[in-house]
Amino acid sequence: MSKSASTAPIVLSCGEPAGVGPEIAVKAAQALDGSVPFFWLGDPRHLPHGARFAEISDPAEAHHVASGSLAVLRHEFHALATPGVPDFANAQGVIDVLRHAVALVQTGQASALCTAPIHKKVLKDGAGFAYPGHTEFLAHLAGVERVVMMLACPELRVVPVTIHIALRDVPEAFTPELLEETIRITAADLATFWGISAPRIAIAGLNPHAGEGGAMGDEELEWMIPLITRLKGEGFDLKGPMPPDTMFHAAARANYDVALCAYHDQALIPIKTIDFAGGVNVTLGLPFIRTSPDHGTAFDIAGRDKADPTSLIAALKMAHEMSHAKRQKDHG
Numbered sequence: 001m002s003k004s005a006s007t008a009p010i011v012l013s014c015g016e017p018a019g020v021g022p023e024i025a026v027k028a029a030q031a032l033d034g035s036v037p038f039f040w041l042g043d044p045r046h047l048p049h050g051a052r053f054a055e056i057s058d059p060a061e062a063h064h065v066a067s068g069s070l071a072v073l074r075h076e077f078h079a080l081a082t083p084g085v086p087d088f089a090n091a092q093g094v095i096d097v098l099r100h101a102v103a104l105v106q107t108g109q110a111s112a113l114c115t116a117p118i119h120k121k122v123l124k125d126g127a128g129f130a131y132p133g134h135t136e137f138l139a140h141l142a143g144v145e146r147v148v149m150m151l152a153c154p155e156l157r158v159v160p161v162t163i164h165i166a167l168r169d170v171p172e173a174f175t176p177e178l179l180e181e182t183i184r185i186t187a188a189d190l191a192t193f194w195g196i197s198a199p200r201i202a203i204a205g206l207n208p209h210a211g212e213g214g215a216m217g218d219e220e221l222e223w224m225i226p227l228i229t230r231l232k233g234e235g236f237d238l239k240g241p242m243p244p245d246t247m248f249h250a251a252a253r254a255n256y257d258v259a260l261c262a263y264h265d266q267a268l269i270p271i272k273t274i275d276f277a278g279g280v281n282v283t284l285g286l287p288f289i290r291t292s293p294d295h296g297t298a299f300d301i302a303g304r305d306k307a308d309p310t311s312l313i314a315a316l317k318m319a320h321e322m323s324h325a326k327r328q329k330d331h332g
């Protein structure tokens, strides 16, 4: 990434135009009041009626838009959008915006990517989208085989080691190789972006009570404990396998910097319960920075001015801080 890239604004992809993405983008611009330079990539016709925005023709112009106004780089869609009612005609546009946004980051015109929520099924049915989420699609666009999903709020960081797969497929997908790569990527990015040089990593067992000595499943004894022991020998600060049900209360959380969980809901239920409004989803292991609010498209409230922008604001701030950390690392 060039020096100009690191000081470039953040690109916010519009996400599903019938969801809450457009309205929270406008609210975030108002709340951040220019403190985090970013621009929205999407179709201005999808913004709420009366929204304060200014079109730009080049990302660098985002720095000069009036504070509180949303900078918009136009990316035209096929159709208008009705809040709460997704239109398959716009599905390809959502995917194209992501490709466009990644190109802007890869060419240094944006310092980081923040993504507003997409609706996975709408993209699948409307445009044949073959990926379960942004995380996997961005890995594909970046040409990276393995990335890590982390969700973070001030009280907790969690990583689902397996991500968007059916529960019945978890035991086969949750392998020593996957857990080891996830540990390495997580530790490296916590050091780079959060300044935690030797992160304390807690690892949840796959089974109830972490298997209870083989009485409730044997993955812990068969390969998790040997892997953890080996990586501890390399210097990683690992705890586990820990009983998943007792590792998320406040006193337990004080003992680690990040919790690695075997599957999606083991990780996301605790964090969304603790801080649904303020959680941020961040992809580790990509060659560029990507954050996102932790919530989805919220069709049930879209267009009613009820959507809370807190998580998007936290995601934009995190992308900004990560860009700063990257700049420090690259340029001393």
Ligand SMILES: NC(=O)C1=CN([C@@H]2O[C@H](COP(=O)(O)OP(=O)(O)OC[C@H]3O[C@@H](n4cnc5c(N)ncnc54)[C@H](O)[C@@H]3O)[C@@H](O)[C@H]2O)C=CC1
Residues within 6 Å of the ligand: 020, 024, 116, 117, 118, 119, 120, 121, 134, 281, 292, 293, 294, 295, 296, 297, 298, 299, 300, 301, 306, 307, 308, 309
């Ligand atoms: N990063 C992304 O693109 C994400 C996309 N999704 C997708 O979103 C779609 C809908 O998912 P759901 O499970 O229904 O989750 P959801 O997060 O869209 O909605 C769950 C509940 O939270 C409420 N909610 C969500 N965001 C809110 C906000 N900003 N302010 C106030 N209330 C809010 C909704 O009204 C709803 O009652 C799915 O296709 C899912 O895959 C879900 C999570 C993240």
Ligand SMILES: NCC(=O)COP(=O)(O)O
Residues within 6 Å of the ligand: 132, 133, 134, 135, 136, 268, 281, 292
């Ligand atoms: N449950 C998290 C989620 O769906 C977000 O996934 P992604 O689109 O960021 O890959």
